[in-house]
Amino acid sequence: MKRFLFLPVAIILVAGCHRTDPRNPYNLPIANTMKTYLEQVKENPDTELVDLEEVIPGIALHIAYATEENFTGVPIYTSAKAFLCHPVAMALAAAQDSLTKKGLGFKILDAYRPYAGTLYFYKVYPDTTFVASPRTGSIHNRGAAVDLTLIRLDTGEELEMPTLFDSFSDTASHTFTDLPDNVLENRALLRGIMEAYGFHSYEAEWWHYNYTNARSYPLRDISFEELMK
Template identity: 30%
Template sequence: MLNKLNCFFYCFFLFVSLLKLPENFVYVEDQIPSIIIDLRYCSENNFVGEIIDGYEAETVILTQQATKALKDVQEKLLKDSLSLKIFDAYRPQRAVNHFRRWARDINDTLMKEQFYPSIDKRDLFKLQYIATKSRHSSGSTIDVTVVDLKTNQELDMGTSYDYFGEESGVKYNNITDEQIANRKFLQTIMLANGFRNYPQEWWHFTLRGEPFRDQYFDFVIK
């Protein structure tokens, strides 16, 4: 009986240790339970068309500093019956490597019609849609949109998440007035709460003064 009990506690503490995050990283849902999660790389609904290396659970990880700033955004949105939806946050380096391998296979165009209909896959590196390193791997970058909690619908931003093309640019204006206003709303509230944007992608934000700038982590999301 004692040996079985010892084995149980050993397995329990081993399990807990495997879940422990590096110092200064947190599970976002523990800090912001109201936030909506749609972690695309933990599914086949992404530009590759398969689950991406390093995404073993649909859980969101960020640095404590980025999470605190994100919580401020969420609290403001909730007052107007709105919520953030997270598509991606911390991204292991092995996931970035997965993207690079996929991008080099020019014959794999399974998801082209949905995510990059006007882009030649051979140009993804040149156009900086795929890179060797990602700010996401530093733990303070996030991809988000806004959901109307009254309708449970995302605000119309003019393109889907991860759409490769000029249409996704922050300043792109060949879209409806409503779509322009929705993008401006997201940009305004994120920038006002400590984030900076990425001009090519309306959904992409990085915490100003991020704690691990130019450091790229590779621990698995689980």
């Protein structure tokens, strides 16, 4: 009888030695300390996460995840901040410059997102069309994706778009065309300016753009507060 008991006990003991880090259950290469982050930046300055409000003075932000007004119903971020990796932020600044001439501006809805946010989003809404899989991480975790819309600079009013931000519906897709002409034009205007500055659209969400070679930027789980220090 003892022989039969040995195997399960041995499995439990071995499994106990390999506890995964709950902050990184899929063992992804995630920088989750400032020490690792700073080493990455020293090795490749392009991976520095820069504050968009410093790169684009006066940029409009509406960071829904810093409020309860998001699909999770709770604040995910403790500050309403937007960070992007340096070349991504510079491309967005150049795009904003060209928009200013038309009297338009960007309103940033989300930018860099610590990996902890991606883990939590998937727990709340496990559908990888609209929420990144925690097995791969999100491009937002790499500081190379931005969610945004357009505003009129004189009034701050948003241009009408197909849906609200994070409306997880077919209407949010670039392929959805049963919309008023002005809405189709606004969506195309945002897409045109983003593509002209090196960003790529994501079919399911009109508001989401990835920068060129987005996956070359490292995954991070560093809080906004740590980045602001």
